[in-house]
Amino acid sequence: MTNELLAGVLLMVHNLEHYHGFFxxxxxxxxxxxxxxxxxxxxxxRV
Structure with a gap:
């Protein structure tokens, strides 16, 4: 474990963008x- 936070943050931003588009x-x-x-x-x- 590298204790790297960037991957989690990027994944969260990615998911929020998809939620925003869907809503x-x-x-x-x-x-x-x-x-x-x-x-x-x-x-x-398709969405």
């Missing part, structure tokens, strides 16, 4: 009443 997509789908289309996209693995 922006979710918000947009809810606002435009297209939640079913987003659900299909997510289940197909």
């Amino acid at each position: 922006c997509s979710l918000r947009g789908a809810l606002e435009s009443d297209r939640l079913d289309a987003l659900k299909r996209t997510v289940l197909q693995g």
Whole structure:
């Protein structure tokens, strides 16, 4: 164990970016009443 914190920080930033993108997509789908289309996209693995 090297006690290196950078890898964990980079992984956290990466994951937060994906969460942010997903929730922006979710918000947009809810606002435009297209939640079913987003659900299909997510289940197909494209988001």
